[in-house]
Amino acid sequence: MSDNTIEPYTGLLTVIDLLSGKLLDYSKTPNANQGYIDRQKAIITDLLEVSDSLKFYDLHPAWTHIQDMIDNTLKSDPSIEAFQININLKEVTNHISVIDVNLY
Numbered sequence: 001m002s003d004n005t006i007e008p009y010t011g012l013l014t015v016i017d018l019l020s021g022k023l024l025d026y027s028k029t030p031n032a033n034q035g036y037i038d039r040q041k042a043i044i045t046d047l048l049e050v051s052d053s054l055k056f057y058d059l060h061p062a063w064t065h066i067q068d069m070i071d072n073t074l075k076s077d078p079s080i081e082a083f084q085i086n087i088n089l090k091e092v093t094n095h096i097s098v099i100d101v102n103l104y
Contacts, residue, residue: 007061009054016047062087 006014023040026032066085074080 009051009060012047012051012054016044016051019044019047 019040023037023044026040027037070083073083
């Protein structure tokens with residue numbers, strides 16, 4: 001994998017696809033070890049279960065963008081101690097909830 005930032009769910013699926021492809025290639029070789037194939041299949045199944053738990057990362061692109069904006073703002077003014085972020089889920093927002101998160 002590269003050093004580029006990648007969304008975890010997509011990255012894991014890429015690794016799973018790579019492992020599956022390599023296992024398929026190996027299974028076609030003469031004298032392929034069935035025990036090894038079964039162990040690799042079990043690992044791939046476990047990774048697929050983990051990937052299903054990562055589907056909550058749908059907002060990853062938005063959070064990455066927010067992190068970039070925070071980093072850029074702090075570069076220009078490192079004295080900032082807090083950010084207020086409004087995330088509108090609809091065009092018109094009449095019902096608002098406040099979530100206060102302390103990262104210290």
